[in-house]
Amino acid sequence: MTPEQDYHMSPEEFRQWGYKTIDWIVKYWENIENLPVLSQVEPGDIRAKLPENAPQTGESFEEILQDLDRIIVPGLTNWQSPNFFAFFPGAISGPAILGDLISGGVAIQGMLWITSPACTELETHVLDWLVDMLGLPEQFKSSGTGGGVIHDTASSACLAALVAAREQANADINKLVAYISTQAHSSIEKGIKIAGLRRENVRFIEVDRNYAMKPDVLEQCIAADLKAGLIPCYLAATVGTTSSNAIDPLAALGAIAQKYNIWLHVDAAMCGTAALCPEFRWIHQGMEFADSYCFNPHKWMLTNFDCTCFWVKDRTKLTQALSIVPEYLKNQATESGKVIDYRDWQIPLGRRFRSLKLWFVIRHYGVEGLQHYVRKHVALAQEFAEWVKSHPSFELFVNPPLNLVCFRYKGDDKANQTILDTINASGKVYFTGTKLDGKLILRMAIAQAKTDKANVELAWQLICEVAESLAVTV
Template identity: 70%
Template sequence: MTKEINYHMSPEEFRRRGYQTIDWIANYMQKVEDLPVLSQVKPGEIRANLPDAAPQTGESYDAILNDIDRIIVPGLTHWQSPNFFAFFPAGASAPSILGELMSAGMGVLGFLWATSPACTELETHVLDWLVDMLGLPSHFKSSETGGGVLQDSACSAAVVSLIAAREQAQADINRLVAYTSKEAHCSIERAAKIVGLRPENVRLIEVDEHYAMCPEELQQRIEADIQAGLIPCYLAATVGTTSSNGIDPIAKLGAIAQEYHLWFHVDAAMSGTAALCPEFRWIHQGLEQADSYCFNPHKWMMTNFDCNCFYVKHREKLVQALSIMPDYLKNEATESGQVIDYRDWQIPLARRFKSLKLWFVIRHYGIEGLQHYIRKHVALAQEFAQWVNSDPRFELVVDPPLNLVCFRLKGGDSVNQALLQHLNASGKLYLSPTRLNHKLTLRLSIGQAQTDRNHVKQAWQLICNYADVLIQQPSTKFVEVKLANHFR
């Protein structure tokens, strides 16, 4: 009789390799500050270093780890670097990583309460905690009419909220109209495509000088659509737009949404975390009028991706819009009506035990610890804005309400494009651009877990040094040579 071959890791080897992997991650977190922030590889370089075919026989774990160092790390843009100031923060903290590891080890798929009661009930409880922690309206709690669920991102939150709005309207989908601002994240337009609204029925409303949606124009567009025989059904406001951190006037928009019976969704993807601090809760003024709300702990709350907190005022509207019950999912707990089945709150059926990492983070840092880092990052952004304002070479494009600073080097788009390219190519920091008032603008977003004042100060010094060379620009070639020599 042929002896069965066991290809699995033994418990002893798993334990040893687990320690080795944790050591690798800890070492990476220690040295990430010294690595080039933006990957320096060329297109195709990573694949060129990988074998053409998968291995026929298993390889050693040491060989796999060696290739992580040799191939993978050079191809990373280091989002965990304290010198990463692009896009939005994505600060994975140690307790969050450990919570993710625990979730992976348990291997739970919590789409029904019955498939793991702890997965559902911990999620419900932690999301109720966050209602109090952020000072959100109490109806978002599961003990009242609403409740919260963890989505993967604000993009998915936009999709499910728009599905609920579509079902609430109970009308010809070709006549339904959705509204958001010109500065809103593109996920709103994408959600409309996914849900089936006609692209020409998505209205992008003008913004004011602070890049916040104009309520007056919104109302005019709604009235015009009604006169044209269309059916307004959905309004998405933003607390902290991607480009400028613009904060829409939630109270005024909410009043309009109520007047015209629109589903009112508020997306506070990055900025919502600021409401952990009472002094920043003004960003949510008027939120009690919202039908749904979301923010991303994976952006500014020490929790690694993916982790979006999505709340609804009336959970039955969401469940009715998404629920389908085939025989293979029926069970006694569900039919009792006493439990939450989160499969009815999201697009996919399957779901991971994501609340573990959020629970770990909240318990490790406590409310005070999380508040400390929010206040620190906002203060650093405000200080950076002061440096920009006091330097005649630069201009502050908009006053930063929180932790994102939008600025430009005076002299036009070409000089700012050159500044951005040379800064990012240096490997010493990473900024991302946007366009505000039709002008190329540099964004500096502060919120990484390990970012301190010295990193922000070094970034400003580097920006100033590059600007000095660019301002004297006699020719592009001269600038490139001079920059290369000066910052070698």
């Protein structure tokens, strides 16, 4: 009998190609500043290079790796470039990538405690660590009634919190009202839509001159809704809005949420990481009012996507909203009540071993290493803001609380759009805009792992050059 054909990579082949893949990544990073930050391809360019049909027989891994350079790299917008200042960052690190690689190699499912106890217990433990690391209230620790879990994104965390809030209200869904600021992230509005609340029952609360939610307006709004027979159930506050990094006043909002028995969810997707440093913990003042809280280590804490840390004050409210236990998932450990089954803390059933990468990052950097980068990025942003303020053709739009600078060329939207488009088309730097008070605002988010002062200087130099050329042509 001839041995059966085996199409798998042998362990030795995996080792060989694993090394080459690591080498490929190192080379990609070393070359990243020579690549345009914003991909310069046109729609359809990438697909045009791909064969119409899948191959019938296997191809060599060498060819596959070559096609990365030939087909994929030109179509990347290089988020890991130190000249990437767009949107919010997605900072990564070596230990995070390797922790994630281990997660891929062991490839366990963490849906139940029994399906890999280490996946559940490491996650609970590291999220307890983070409560202390960030100076969050004790209510979020697993030793009490709370606890933490890793979600894919802040969108999903916000949706899970909302479903818990909706179930807590236990009333006609058509009467439930959710409150967010006009500056809240679009994912919150999307979550409200997914959870089935009526779109006309979302209140976009007015903001103050720093773009933070106005507590008095919120309370008036709640009163009006109650008078109209509606039922306030969910308030989403933001610590560091996407447009301008505004910090909603948690203490004042929280007192109102408590008074009216409304679930308070706090989204600190990017800025939460700042609380690693005691001097920035003021952003979380009032957090003791929060029923749930999330931030994304995959933005500013050097941990690969996806990794959103999500805590609740009362875990039973979350699990009651999300638990359904069929026969094929029953087991003694679950029935003993001694373990956490994280499937009941999230939207999907399946889950990857995501705490590994977070554990690796915290251990590799230590608290002090992580603090170092937060302080560095905030200092760079503050310096950039000074340059803006001292330049006659630019204005600072708001005082940057942390690492996001919102500014504007003293001209119309068209001029600002030209600056944005010209620089992004050059491929040297990538940054994005937003609208505040109907005006186009330029944003510099400074938080990529390898961003140094020279990169921020380069960006500012390019911005000034384009602005100068505008002044000449006008």
